[in-house]
Every structure is written in structure tokens, then in C-alpha cells.
Amino acid sequence: AFDILAFGEPLMEFAQLDDSRRHYLPGFGGDTSNVAIAAARLGAKTAVFTAVGDDAFGRDFLKLWDEEGVDRSSVITMAGERTGIYFISYGPDGHEFSYYRAGSAASLVRPSLLPLDLIGSSRVLHISGISQAISVEACDTCFAAVRHAREKGVAVSYDTNLRLRLWPLDRARAVINATAQLADIVLPGLDDARQLTGLDRPEDICDFYLKGGARIVALTLGKDGTMVAVPGERRLIAGRPVKAVDATGAGDTFDGAFLAAWLRSGDPFAAAAYGNAAAALSTLGHGAVAPMPRVADVAAFLAKG
Ligand code: KDG
Structure with missing residues (x-):
């Protein structure tokens, strides 16, 4: 049995290193894989479900998950299909993603392929708006996974992760808002949430999701x-500023750290403080996975006060 089972698309990553655009650092991304790795580095027992292509990048991911202690025994290698990739570029507004993922193996996952026993025996199922945006089949598979989790009493964790390069806002809003109503733990970012709810104030956004269940x-x-809200209580958990190099994967690191800490203590406020620290540390290097902190890094950062 796993603490967290994450379902979504892994993406091979190439992060721009300088303005000349001659140097790109290879790495690993894909939001739900990022969450599983972050949580594993921070002590949770995690697994991923998805499909990779039968290509070098697919094999690289299998090796990565093994090295990170993330169970990948249910991951499907799809014959004749490919693993998606993305490039990170840096502009005046921070990072920008270019995707090469249409038709990827992960986007071909369909409900009949779901590992129902694995879902049913996990403590948390984590999916995101990206898991749903990549194809109609993937979206259907997410809903089927969420329904099975709910039937089995498995907590559903959901990061809205709005990516308007993948789908138009009206469709994204309809699907994401419907899914948030099926989730136990909703993990939105402020910019996403403003677009998805039409609300401006963080307090009102929290109430929107609490009212949704x-x-x-x-x-x-x-x-x-981070603003953390549970029925009857709401608190702002302050972060500590760091000199960020690249925020790619910071939200995913927050999710993984938050879930790992919450599963240990049951305290969402303390878990958010832990998540804030882990997310801050994850911005100190390029790419999503490489700079993710481990238990000792977060402890040292928190001890500095
Ligand atoms: O949150 C970081 C992810 O966005 C990144 O790793 C790439 O999964 C990715 C996506 O679809 O944007």
C-alpha cells in the first residue's frame, strides 16, 4: 500500500541555461511525476501510474523512478508510442513552456487500463488539471480513477494546474471545477484559481472550494x-523569500511536501509550512526534479528560522 499514487504525464525536460539558447539542460518534468518524486524525497511511500513510450526517454523515466524510490510497477510501456517532451525558456515574465507531447503514450491511457487495486489500496490519489487536459481519454481516465478512489475511501488530491496551451479556458474551467468538487484536498495556485473561479480574494477562493466539498x-x-482553509478555519502560512533561479516544479514540490507532511501529522497548517519551505528550496536550481530538496535540506532551511 502506498501513501500517494500520482497519475499524469511525465515529460522529458530541456531547460534553457543562457540567453544564447545554445545550452539546454536535460532533466525530468511532468507535474504529477514531480509530486511523486518530491514526496518520496521527503519520506512518503509513493507510486506513479501512466504510460511512457518504448523510447530512450521512457526508459530514462523508469530508471529515474527506480532511483527515486517511486514505485512504477503499474506504468505501461506502450509499443510504438513516444514519451512527451517540453522546453523551458526564460523571459521577462519568468519561465515559459514549449510542449511536444500531442499523441504521447501518456495521452493514450484509457479507463480500462487503470490499476484499480493500486488506487484502492493507496491513502491518496493525486491528479491534476494537466492529467485531464492532454486528451479526452486521459480526462475520462481521471474521472474513472477519482470515482474509484471515492468508492474505496481513498482521499483525492487535486492540483488545478491550468495550462491554457493545452485547452481553452471555458473547457478547462468546466472540467477543473467539476473535478475540484470530487476532491478532498484542492491545491490551486492563485493565478489559476482567479481564472477558474472568477473570484479575486484568496479568502473567497478558499470558500469557493470548501463550498464545493x-x-x-x-x-x-x-x-x-499559502492560504490554508478547512471548514471553520483559515490561516495564512507565510513563506520565506529566496533568490529563485527557476520556479518550474515549485508548485509540484509544494504538493508533494504538503501531502507527505499531512499524511504524517494530519495537520494541514503545519504541512503547508513544510510545503512552503520545500517549494522555496526547489526554485534554487534549474528544472523541476533536480533541485527538489530532501528531508535534511528542508529541516536545515526551517531551522535557520
Ligand atoms: O509544474 C511543472 C510542470 O508544469 C512541468 O514539469 C511540465 O508537466 C508539465 C506541464 O504539463 O506543464
Whole structure:
């Protein structure tokens, strides 16, 4: 049995290293894989479900998950299909993603391929708006996974992760808002949530998701920290500023750290403080996975006060 089972698309990553665009650092991304790895580095027992292509990048991912202690025994290698990739470029507004993922193996996953026993025996199922945006089949598979989790009493964790390169806002809003109503833990970012709810104030956004049925909302506010809300209580958990190099994967690191800490303590407020620290540390290097902290790194950062 696993603490967290994450379902979504892994993407091979190439992060721009300088303005000349001659140097790109290879790495690993894909939001739900990022969450599983972050949580594993921070002590949770995690597994991923998805499909990779029968190509070098697919094999690289299998090796990565093995090295990170993330169970990948249910991951499908799809004959004749490919693993998606993305490039990270840096502009005046921070990072920008270019995707080469249409038709990827992960986008071909369909409900009949779901590992139902694995879902049913996990403590948390984690999916995201990206898991749903990549194809109609993937979206159907997410809903089937969520319904099975709910039937089995498995907590559903959901990061809205709005990516308007993947789908138009109206469709994204319809699917994401419907899914948030089925989730126990909703993990939105402020920019996403404003577009998805039409609301501006963090307090109102938290109330929106609580009214929809969430047990916990952790709304990340960037450098301002995280607003955590449960029925009857709401707190702003401050973050500590760091000199960020690349924020790619910071939200995913927050999710993984938050879930790992919450599963240990049951305290969402303390879990958000832990998540804030882990997310801050993850911005100190390029790419999503490489700079993710381990238990000792987060402890040292928190001890510095
Ligand atoms: O949150 C970081 C992810 O966005 C990144 O790793 C790439 O999964 C990715 C996506 O679809 O944007």
C-alpha cells in the first residue's frame, strides 16, 4: 500500500541555461511525476501510474523512478508510442513552456487500463488539471480513477494546474471545477484559481472550494506563502523569500511536501509550512526534479528560522 499514487504525464525536460539558447539542460518534468518524486524525497511511500513510450526517454523515466524510490510497477510501456517532451525558456515574465507531447503514450491511457487495486489500496490519489487536459481519454481516465478512489475511501488530491496551451479556458474551467468538487484536498495556485473561479480574494477562493466539498484547500500565493482553509478555519502560512533561479516544479514540490507532511501529522497548517519551505528550496536550481530538496535540506532551511 502506498501513501500517494500520482497519475499524469511525465515529460522529458530541456531547460534553457543562457540567453544564447545554445545550452539546454536535460532533466525530468511532468507535474504529477514531480509530486511523486518530491514526496518520496521527503519520506512518503509513493507510486506513479501512466504510460511512457518504448523510447530512450521512457526508459530514462523508469530508471529515474527506480532511483527515486517511486514505485512504477503499474506504468505501461506502450509499443510504438513516444514519451512527451517540453522546453523551458526564460523571459521577462519568468519561465515559459514549449510542449511536444500531442499523441504521447501518456495521452493514450484509457479507463480500462487503470490499476484499480493500486488506487484502492493507496491513502491518496493525486491528479491534476494537466492529467485531464492532454486528451479526452486521459480526462475520462481521471474521472474513472477519482470515482474509484471515492468508492474505496481513498482521499483525492487535486492540483488545478491550468495550462491554457493545452485547452481553452471555458473547457478547462468546466472540467477543473467539476473535478475540484470530487476532491478532498484542492491545491490551486492563485493565478489559476482567479481564472477558474472568477473570484479575486484568496479568502473567497478558499470558500469557493470548501463550498464545493473540499476538506482542505491549500491555495499557494507565490512569495506571500499559502492560504490554508478547512471548514471553520483559515490561516495564512507565510513563506520565506529566496533568490529563485527557476520556479518550474515549485508548485509540484509544494504538493508533494504538503501531502507527505499531512499524511504524517494530519495537520494541514503545519504541512503547508513544510510545503512552503520545500517549494522555496526547489526554485534554487534549474528544472523541476533536480533541485527538489530532501528531508535534511528542508529541516536545515526551517531551522535557520
Ligand atoms: O509544474 C511543472 C510542470 O508544469 C512541468 O514539469 C511540465 O508537466 C508539465 C506541464 O504539463 O506543464
